[in-house]
Amino acid sequence: MSQILRDARRYEETKERQISEEPRPEFHLSTRVGWMNDPNGFSYYNGEYHLFYQYHPYNSHWGPMHWGHAVSTDLLHWRYLPAALAPDTTCDRDGCFSGSAVTLDDGRHLLMYTGVVRETQPDGSQKDVQTQCIAIGDGRDYEKYTGNPVLGEKDLPEGSSRYDFRDPKIWRDEDGTFWCAAGNCTPQKDGRILLYKSTDALHWKFEKILIQNGGRYGKMWECPDFFELDGRQVLLVSPQDMLPQGLEYHNGNGTACFIGDYEKTTATFIEDQNQAIDYGIDFYAPQTVLAPDGRRIMIGWMQNWDTCNLHSPDQPWFGQMSLPRELSVKNGRLIQKPIREIENLRSGRICYKNIAFTDIIRLDGIKGRRIDMELTLRPKDDREMYQKFAVRFAQNEIYHTAVSFRPRESILKIDRKFSGSRRAIIHQRRSLVNSVGGRIKLRIILDNFSAEIFVNDGEQVLSATIYTDLTADGISFFADGSVCMDIVKYELL
Ligand code: FRU
Numbered sequence: 116m117s118q119i120l121r122d123a124r125r126y127e128e129t130k131e132r133q134i135s136e137e138p139r140p141e142f143h144l145s146t147r148v149g150w151m152n153d154p155n156g157f158s159y160y161n162g163e164y165h166l167f168y169q170y171h172p173y174n175s176h177w178g179p180m181h182w183g184h185a186v187s188t189d190l191l192h193w194r195y196l197p198a199a200l201a202p203d204t205t206c207d208r209d210g211c212f213s214g215s216a217v218t219l220d221d222g223r224h225l226l227m228y229t230g231v232v233r234e235t236q237p238d239g240s241q242k243d244v245q246t247q248c249i250a251i252g253d254g255r256d257y258e259k260y261t262g263n264p265v266l267g268e269k270d271l272p273e274g275s276s277r278y279d280f281r282d283p284k285i286w287r288d289e290d291g292t293f294w295c296a297a298g299n300c301t302p303q304k305d306g307r308i309l310l311y312k313s314t315d316a317l318h319w320k321f322e323k324i325l326i327q328n329g330g331r332y333g334k335m336w337e338c339p340d341f342f343e344l345d346g347r348q349v350l351l352v353s354p355q356d357m358l359p360q361g362l363e364y365h366n367g368n369g370t371a372c373f374i375g376d377y378e379k380t381t382a383t384f385i386e387d388q389n390q391a392i393d394y395g396i397d398f399y400a401p402q403t404v405l406a407p408d409g410r411r412i413m414i415g416w417m418q419n420w421d422t423c424n425l426h427s428p429d430q431p432w433f434g435q436m437s438l439p440r441e442l443s444v445k446n447g448r449l450i451q452k453p454i455r456e457i458e459n460l461r462s463g464r465i466c467y468k469n470i471a472f473t474d475i476i477r478l479d480g481i482k483g484r485r486i487d488m489e490l491t492l493r494p495k496d497d498r499e500m501y502q503k504f505a506v507r508f509a510q511n512e513i514y515h516t517a518v519s520f521r522p523r524e525s526i527l528k529i530d531r532k533f534s535g536s537r538r539a540i541i542h543q544r545r546s547l548v549n550s551v552g553g554r555i556k557l558r559i560i561l562d563n564f565s566a567e568i569f570v571n572d573g574e575q576v577l578s579a580t581i582y583t584d585l586t587a588d589g590i591s592f593f594a595d596g597s598v599c600m601d602i603v604k605y606e607l608l
Contacts, residue, residue, distance in 0.1 A: 116256070117203035123181055124197040127172045131195075134431035138585055140562045141485050142191040142460060142607065143417065144168075144436045147183055150175050151434030152423075153282075153338060153400035154414045155182055156199075156216035159407055160224050160254050164190055166414065167199055167226070168436070169213060175433035176424060180210035182228070186254075189456040190412065190439040199226070199250075199257050206230040206248050206263045213282040213338055215402065217293065217316065219251070225316055226250045226257060227295065229281040230264055244268075245280045247297060249317060262317060266297070270321050272309065276302050280309075282338045284402070285316065296325060296339040298352070305329065306336030306354055310382055325384050326350065332364065332371050332389075333357035338400040341384075344411050345444040348377035348384060351392060351413075353400045362526070362547045363391055368399060368420045372449045388447045394546035395529055395568070395577030396422075398437060411442045412454060417565055417578055422540040437578055438560060438567055452573040453487075453560060461487060461605035471495045471599045477591045481604055484509060484588045486561050488604040492520070494553045494597060501553060501596025508561060509534060509581055510589035516581050518568055519593075522553035527570060527577070535582030548575055562607070 130148040139145050149172040156167035163186045170183030182200035185193040200211040207230030214228030230248040233241050246264030250257040268277045276299065283297045293313040300306045306328035311319045328336060333354030340351040350373040357369045364371070370392035376385045392401060393415065401415035415437040426433060440451040465480040481488070494501050505519035517530045525548055532542040548555065548570050558569040563585060568577040592600065 117201060119203040120198065120201035123172050123201050127198060130172070130431075137431055138563060139432075140435050140564055142457070143438060143562050143565060144185055144193045146170065146432050146434045147185070147195045148172050148432060150177055151183060151416070152177065152418065153213045153416050154402045154436055155213050155228065156226050157402045157404040157414060158216040158218070158224070159404060160216070160218055163188055163254075164404065165216065165224070165254065166193070166436070167216070170198060172198065174428045175426060175430045176428055180212055180231070182211055182226070189459070190454055191456055191460060196255055199252070200228065202231070204230070204259055204263065206232065206246060209233045209243065212245065213400065214247075215284045217285045217287060219316065220291075223251050224254050224257075225285075226252070227283045227285045227316070229283065242278050244277055247280075247283045247295070247319075260317065265317055266311060266319050270311070270319065271299070272321060272324060274301050275299050275309070276304075279304075279335045284338075284340050286342065295319065296341045298335065298337045298339055300335040304334040306332070306334055306352070308336060308339045308341075308350070308352065322382050325382070326373070326386060328354070333369065338402065340401065340403050342403060342405070342411060343377065344442060347374050347444045347447075349374055349442075349444065349449065350384065350386070351401055351403070362394075362545055365544065370398060370401060370415070374444060374447055374449065390449060392449065393576050393578050394544060396531070396541055396544050396579040397565075398578045401437075403442065413440050413442050413451065417580055419541065422538070425538045425540065435565065435580070438562075440576070448574065450573040451569070451576050453558070453567070453569060457487060457560070457607065460607040462608060463606040465602070465604045467600075467602045469599055469601065471597060472592065472594050473597050475591055475593050477589070478602070481590045481602065482588050483590070483606055484561055484563050484585055485607045486604055487558070487607050488602065489556065489558045491556050491601040492554065493599050494522075495599040496597060497552060499597060501594055501598050503593075503595040504598050505593040506557070506559070506590065507593070508559065508566070508590045509583040509587050510591060511587040514583045514587040515589075516566055516579070516583065518557065518559065518566075518577075520548075520550075520555055522550055522555075525550050527555075527568075529566070529568060529577045529579055531579050531581050535584065544577060544579075546575060546577060560607075
């Protein structure tokens, strides 16, 4: 083991003891110490889920990337393992960027990641060259392959930037062939996904450009994932620098899901429809795992690149993952539901039926910052459409986070303006949702410093982090017009 990795492991162990009292999310994975971004190497290995993550242990801002590591049997209770990778070889001395994991026939766990090396240009400026590397291990300790990098400049098709070539997602076919999809772009920053093939996961051959952006959705495409689901083929990507498109895609670095068909013999992806993966503020770089029971489960980084650098470096930790979500495809749309294991955390069921209101109401027992609450809404009288419904949570005299719905426009909005932020960052996002006659279902999951809103049984999700003091745990409801509501609410512990 290198001194750099040994130092990181020693540091995280010591530092963790000093910050263990800090309030944290209860059932969302947050960084052990320092900084966390993308989920990496999400896999099921030797009876446990493994989740690695982009990790800078030494302070709560992005820096030379390591891989943090945690394991879980239910994807809700996590146990940290020592950092798995550190930037410690000639191929990755400036960072071990995102990647994925697969199990080899001999039972070893293989990680494929992006090695970053900073190169000084003739004009004195610096640029990061990116290649794909391998590390193999036992679920705890990993040894970097001496043949690294396994994919580099010579493996790029013509017109590819070697400065933007990253985030390999590896998978295996039924016949044992390894495949890898990696993010890339042209020197003009037109995003694309490259497909590679291998028989041993060490020697790779360029297969084809799986999909080219063609200037449609942002610039460079990061963090691809590619899998079959419910008879369709799904491609997840995280495009950088997007322009907004209606209420579907927003400015900045976003997420997109392409649903289509895959012609396996020619490795041809025929895209059909696309949509945002998450319609809230904080969600990026998702990665999926195929669970032993056949579920396709996705986790994303619950943050936004444009708002994640404003905190003080003294803050002891920064970064958390989204709730793991079970994916399916229905009528050409990606459906996301909170993993069913969350039902094991439920207690204290409170249920109200047919609550009609025309103003602000509060209901006995409806409060909390770690809750699973489902609201089913309709007009009190079908002949009289209401103007607006809102639920406010994480609420006291100073704070609240609001989710509001305007049935006439079918627009759902999340607003975290009063949620503890002292910065002029994005505080609101709006999304078009499906609603007929003012009917809508909202499942709201709160975990101390986040809110995830699942709309209409997973048709859409809006995720946002909040920074509100934990003593603000009130919940209230508001109607402009007459709303009728059913509620089922649980505490989550
Ligand atoms: C996405 C990303 C990846 C890269 C990693 C670096 O959030 O930019 O493309 O591998 O973060 O930390």
